[in-house]
Amino acid sequence: MIHSCSEERKMLILWSLCLIFALSNSLLLVIASPSQHLCLPHQRDALWEFKNEFYVHSDVLSSDNKTEKWRYNTDCCSWDGVSCDPKTGKIVELGLEDSSLNGPLRSNSSLFRLQHLQSLDLSYNNFSGILPDSIGNLKYLSVLREGPNLQLVLPKLSSLIFINLRSNQFKGTLPSNMSSLSKLESFDMNGNSFSGSIPSSLFTIPSLLEVDLGRNQFSGPLEIGNISSPSKLQTLFLGDNHFNGPIPGSLSKLVGLKYLDLSFWNTGRDIVDLSFFSHFISLRGLDLSGIHLNISSTLHFSMIESLILSSCSISEFPKFLETQTKLRNLDISVNQIEGHLPEGFGRLPKLQFVIISGNLFSGELTMLPNSTRLFVGSDNRFSGEIPKRLCELFELRALDLSNNNFSGSFPRCFDNFNTNLKVLHLQNNSLSGVFPEESISLGLRSLDVGHNQLSGELPKSLINCTYLEFLNVEGNRINDTFPFGVSLLPHIQVLVLRSNEFHGPVSHPRDSFSFPNLRIFDISDNRFSGVLPSDYFVGWNAVSSVVEVEDYRYGIVVAGGIRRLYYSSVVLTNKGLKMELVGSVFTMYKIIDVSRNRLEGDIPESIGSLKELIVLNMSYNAFTGRIPQSLTNLTNLQSLDLSQNRLSGEIPPQLGKLTFISRMNFSYNMLEGPIPQGTQIQSQNSSSFAENPGLCGAPLEDTCGGREEPEQEQDEKKEEKEQVLSWTAAAIAYVPGVVCGLTIAYIRTS
Ligand SMILES: *[C@@H]1O[C@H](CO)[C@@H](O)[C@H](O)[C@H]1NC(C)=O
Ligand SMILES: *[C@@H]1O[C@H](CO)[C@@H](O)[C@H](O)[C@H]1NC(C)=O
Ligand SMILES: *[C@@H]1O[C@H](CO)[C@@H](O)[C@H](O)[C@H]1NC(C)=O
Ligand SMILES: *[C@@H]1O[C@H](CO)[C@@H](O)[C@H](O)[C@H]1NC(C)=O
Ligand SMILES: *[C@@H]1O[C@H](CO)[C@@H](O)[C@H](O)[C@H]1NC(C)=O
Ligand SMILES: *[C@@H]1O[C@H](CO)[C@@H](O)[C@H](O)[C@H]1NC(C)=O
Ligand SMILES: *[C@@H]1O[C@H](CO)[C@@H](O)[C@H](O)[C@H]1NC(C)=O
Ligand SMILES: *[C@@H]1O[C@H](CO)[C@@H](O)[C@H](O)[C@H]1NC(C)=O
Ligand SMILES: *[C@@H]1O[C@H](CO)[C@@H](O)[C@H](O)[C@H]1NC(C)=O
Ligand SMILES: *[C@@H]1O[C@H](CO)[C@@H](O)[C@H](O)[C@H]1NC(C)=O
Ligand SMILES: *[C@@H]1O[C@H](CO)[C@@H](O)[C@H](O)[C@H]1NC(C)=O
Numbered sequence: 001m002i003h004s005c006s007e008e009r010k011m012l013i014l015w016s017l018c019l020i021f022a023l024s025n026s027l028l029l030v031i032a033s034p035s036q037h038l039c040l041p042h043q044r045d046a047l048w049e050f051k052n053e054f055y056v057h058s059d060v061l062s063s064d065n066k067t068e069k070w071r072y073n074t075d076c077c078s079w080d081g082v083s084c085d086p087k088t089g090k091i092v093e094l095g096l097e098d099s100s101l102n103g104p105l106r107s108n109s110s111l112f113r114l115q116h117l118q119s120l121d122l123s124y125n126n127f128s129g130i131l132p133d134s135i136g137n138l139k140y141l142s143v144l145r146e147g148p149n150l151q152l153v154l155p156k157l158s159s160l161i162f163i164n165l166r167s168n169q170f171k172g173t174l175p176s177n178m179s180s181l182s183k184l185e186s187f188d189m190n191g192n193s194f195s196g197s198i199p200s201s202l203f204t205i206p207s208l209l210e211v212d213l214g215r216n217q218f219s220g221p222l223e224i225g226n227i228s229s230p231s232k233l234q235t236l237f238l239g240d241n242h243f244n245g246p247i248p249g250s251l252s253k254l255v256g257l258k259y260l261d262l263s264f265w266n267t268g269r270d271i272v273d274l275s276f277f278s279h280f281i282s283l284r285g286l287d288l289s290g291i292h293l294n295i296s297s298t299l300h301f302s303m304i305e306s307l308i309l310s311s312c313s314i315s316e317f318p319k320f321l322e323t324q325t326k327l328r329n330l331d332i333s334v335n336q337i338e339g340h341l342p343e344g345f346g347r348l349p350k351l352q353f354v355i356i357s358g359n360l361f362s363g364e365l366t367m368l369p370n371s372t373r374l375f376v377g378s379d380n381r382f383s384g385e386i387p388k389r390l391c392e393l394f395e396l397r398a399l400d401l402s403n404n405n406f407s408g409s410f411p412r413c414f415d416n417f418n419t420n421l422k423v424l425h426l427q428n429n430s431l432s433g434v435f436p437e438e439s440i441s442l443g444l445r446s447l448d449v450g451h452n453q454l455s456g457e458l459p460k461s462l463i464n465c466t467y468l469e470f471l472n473v474e475g476n477r478i479n480d481t482f483p484f485g486v487s488l489l490p491h492i493q494v495l496v497l498r499s500n501e502f503h504g505p506v507s508h509p510r511d512s513f514s515f516p517n518l519r520i521f522d523i524s525d526n527r528f529s530g531v532l533p534s535d536y537f538v539g540w541n542a543v544s545s546v547v548e549v550e551d552y553r554y555g556i557v558v559a560g561g562i563r564r565l566y567y568s569s570v571v572l573t574n575k576g577l578k579m580e581l582v583g584s585v586f587t588m589y590k591i592i593d594v595s596r597n598r599l600e601g602d603i604p605e606s607i608g609s610l611k612e613l614i615v616l617n618m619s620y621n622a623f624t625g626r627i628p629q630s631l632t633n634l635t636n637l638q639s640l641d642l643s644q645n646r647l648s649g650e651i652p653p654q655l656g657k658l659t660f661i662s663r664m665n666f667s668y669n670m671l672e673g674p675i676p677q678g679t680q681i682q683s684q685n686s687s688s689f690a691e692n693p694g695l696c697g698a699p700l701e702d703t704c705g706g707r708e709e710p711e712q713e714q715d716e717k718k719e720e721k722e723q724v725l726s727w728t729a730a731a732i733a734y735v736p737g738v739v740c741g742l743t744i745a746y747i748r749t750s
Contacts, residue, residue, distance in 0.1 A: 038089035043090065043091050047091065047094075047110070051067040051070060066079075066081040066099050088116075091114050092119065094117055094119070094120050095120075096125070098123070098124040101127065102127075102128075112138065123167060124166065126169055128170070161207075164186070165188065168192050169193060171194065173197075178205065181205060186209060186210045187211050188211075189213055189216065192215075196219070197222070209235065210233070211233065211236050211237065214238060214261060215240045216241050218241040221245065221248070222238070230256065231253060233256060234259065235258065236254065236260050239264060239265075241264070243262075247265060247291075249276075256282055257282065259284060261286075262291065267291055271293065272288070274288070284303050286306070286307055287308040289309065290310070291312055298320070305327060306328060308331040310335075310355075311334045312332075315336045315338070316339075318332070323344075325349055337356070338360040340361070352374070354368070354375050357400070358379045358380075361380040362381040362382065363384070364383065364385075364387065365382050368393060372393050372395060372396055374396075374398045374399075375400070379403045380403075382406060385411075388411070390411065391411065396421055397421065397422050400423065401425070402427035407431065408431065409432065409433035410426075410434075410454060424447050427450045427451055432452070435456055444467065445491075447470065448471075451474065453476060453477060454473070455476070456479065457480040466489065469492060471494065473496065474498035474499050474500070475498065481504040482506045484511075488513055492515070493518060495518075495522070498523065498524045498593070502523065502527065503528065506523065507533055507536055512533070512539060516540065519589065519590055519591065521591070525595070526596075532601060532603070535604065538609060540610060541611070589614045590610055591615040592615070592617070595617040596621075597620075603628050610634065611635070615638060618642055624646045625649075626648065627671075631655060632654035637658055638661055638662055638663070639662065639663040651671060652676070655676050656681045663688075666688060666689055668692070669692050672693070674696055675698065
């Protein structure tokens with residue numbers, strides 16, 4: 001969750017170490033014998049066996065997995081992620097971070113035969129189970145970016161400086177006595193399933209600088225212990241664990257703390273006084289999300305840059321914030337703050353990332369600081385026009401004002417003078433009038449104006465927004481033809497035109513458009529007409545796009561470099577079941593909804609090429625002909641609705657073999673013959689097959705010999721009851737974060 005500056009610093013140190021090491025190695029190498037194959041056969045075999053201990057998911061075979069690129073008959077010292085000592089040929093470094101290795105690291109793993117390893121990095125994999133004791137065999141290890149066996153008394157471990165087990169699935173507890181790790185500076189086990197308490201001996205390690213144990217299942221009590229000399233600890237991340245009870249006063253012994261995350265510490269009825277934290281005079285970053293806070297107006301932090309106080313039951317705008325002139329990043333989302341955003345707020349000179357969504361702010365949106373890069377003001381009660389002043393925020397990268405009461409016309413200023421703007425989300429307000437041509441920033445990646453009252457045509461200049469990935473205009477009154485130009489944009493992934501007054505053909509008379517990165521194509525509830533050529537969906541599948549995705553739930557605007565943040569994922573609501581497509585899973589799936597239009601002709605055979613399709617809705621059109629056989633190729637399909645068309649012929653029997661399909665609907669067509677056998681089909685409600693004069697067999701009551709009349713009345717009632725499967729492309733955003741601060745902001749979605 002926290003790729004922070006500290007992590008970068010750590011990387012830098014590591015990198016410099018590696019560089020020095022690599023330089024000295026290559027020097028030696030040149031002096032020795034440059035072409036010599038250094039790999040020792042028994043070490044190569046151990047590596048090879050290690051590689052074979054893990055199951056690699058086929059979806060990721062191509063990209064990240066370093067071990068997949070290893071070739072047995074080559075010098076193992078040249079294998080990706082492997083470095084050898086040039087003199088002895090022994091493997092001294094193994095860096096297999098982010099390599100999609102799945103499964104337990106067993107105590108008899110061949111890894112432990114590589115006894116000369118000095119540096120081991122297995123972070124960002126999917127290791128599960130308990131850390132094996134055998135890690136103690138690695139006597140020379142000094143940089144461990146994976147797990148040591150903390151259960152062992154490991155004398156040599158005293159040389160360990162870095163421990164990084166980040167983002168795996170390890171379980172277990174920490175040993176009660178960690179004093180032996182006497183040189184430890186950085187301890188990162190964020191994002192695993194460790195439990196138990198955190199030993200006070202950890203904090204007595206004099207060299208300790210950073211501890212990140214966030215996103216685990218640690219519980220209390222937390223004891224800081226007796227620290228002899230002043231603690232050097234700068235970073236302590238304990239958020240998203242199962243700590244409960246009062247925040248221990250002994251934390252104040254950690255006088256050097258710069259970054260502290262105690263989010264979602266369950267203090268019960270205890271109201272925590274924020275002033276306790278103002279005593280840490282070096283504090284730059286603080287996350288107390290989820291903790292019920294008492295905030296006095298006289299409070300002052302001397303150094304604070306990042307303050308994350310989401311879901312802290314705050315009911316008034318914290319006055320003290322207006323004097324925090326060093327503040328860069330502020331998240332006070334999901335509280336009950338009422339009233340105007342105070343003017344002093346607009347004068348904070350350094351403020352860049354501001355998240356105030358999910359409060360009760362009202363009135364016009366007053367000044368925002370000139371330095372604002374990201375402003376998330378969604379889910380409040382702001383009203384009036386969207387202020388022109390926002391157009392003067394030249395630093396602005398992302399603006400989200402969804403779910404407010406803004407009215408008036410669409411702001412006319414976000415045109416190409418502000419090419420910095422990448423995300424503009426104005427969903428669910430009361431904006432009206434035409435969608436002005438000059439409203440489009442050419443740098444846009446994500447534009448969401450759904451659920452307003454915009455009319456007129458889509459701005460033609462959208463086709464020049466080369467980076468556009470997400471476009472949602474659903475629920476307006478846009479009267480236009482299909483935007484072929486937009487579909488041709490190289491990065492477009494989500495196109496939602498639902499519930500407008502679009503009309504005309506969706507297939508181009510000359511050019512077929514490819515849509516290689518498609519994830520969601522929703523043109524439902526318009527007046528599109530015409531035939532879809534049989535090759536319509538060819539080219540919608542060219543790339544199985546795996547987009548860079550940060551963790552959606554804890555999407556974090558992070559330090560250093562350009563990173564993207566998506567927040568609020570697409571939510572599928574299916575009969576009360578909420579299915580959130582998050583993370584990498586989400587990126588692989590495709591959804592097509594062309595329902596409620598006037599499309600006719602055959603359903604294109606090419607639909608069967610979209611292997612990743614999970615939802616297909618073609619209902620309420622005038623499709624004719626047979627159900628294409630190729631549908632049976634869609635093995636990931638979860639929902640299929642072909643109802644209310646004029647389809648004839650049989651339902652392809654192999655459809656009964658689709659295992660994930662949980663909803664299907666063939667009703668109101670002219671289908672005939674037996675309903676295919678298969679548990680998924682047989683468990684459908686009979687209304688899914690109703691009003692097809694020739695269909696027979698379970699779940700219909702007509703057996704495939706003699707027929708009875710379907711029970712129409714019942715069906716109608718059902719129609720009212722059944723909740724439609726509707727999905728909301730709530731919001732999706734990319735936020736380039738460029739600041740070097742620490743934790744800047746979590747954006748938590750509901
Ligand atoms: C390691 O131990 C597991 C069971 O714990 C066993 O199935 C496996 O064959 C062993 N592997 C080797 C290389 O001995
Ligand atoms: C913890 O371990 C250290 C070194 O291994 C040892 O000196 C010390 O006595 C131990 N402390 C306790 C409380 O067991
Ligand atoms: C801390 O020090 C005090 C006094 O020096 C001592 O009584 C106490 O037992 C110590 N606590 C620990 C956990 O070592
Ligand atoms: C912000 O910028 C505007 C001009 O774009 C300027 O008039 C104003 O003084 C600036 N505000 C601050 C606080 O610097
Ligand atoms: C629209 O915004 C209002 C608040 O202004 C909110 O109550 C409502 O749930 C939102 N609707 C949708 C569909 O998000
Ligand atoms: C798109 O950009 C090109 C080149 O800058 C320009 O000639 C063209 O008019 C633009 N198209 C629209 C619709 O704005
Ligand atoms: C859409 O615009 C056309 C003219 O461009 C007009 O003839 C038609 O009536 C409009 N449709 C609706 C539903 O407003
Ligand atoms: C469906 O799968 C079969 C066999 O896997 C293949 O021959 C056929 O071309 C596929 N059809 C489409 C439309 O992809
Ligand atoms: C199927 O439809 C009937 C009649 O409308 C209804 O009573 C029943 O609950 C439905 N069954 C399921 C599983 O949805
Ligand atoms: C199937 O579609 C028909 C018509 O669109 C609808 O009345 C019926 O409720 C649907 N059945 C299910 C199970 O969704
Ligand atoms: C398909 O779309 C129609 C009309 O938009 C909707 O009523 C129906 O519930 C959808 N079917 C499914 C399975 O979601």
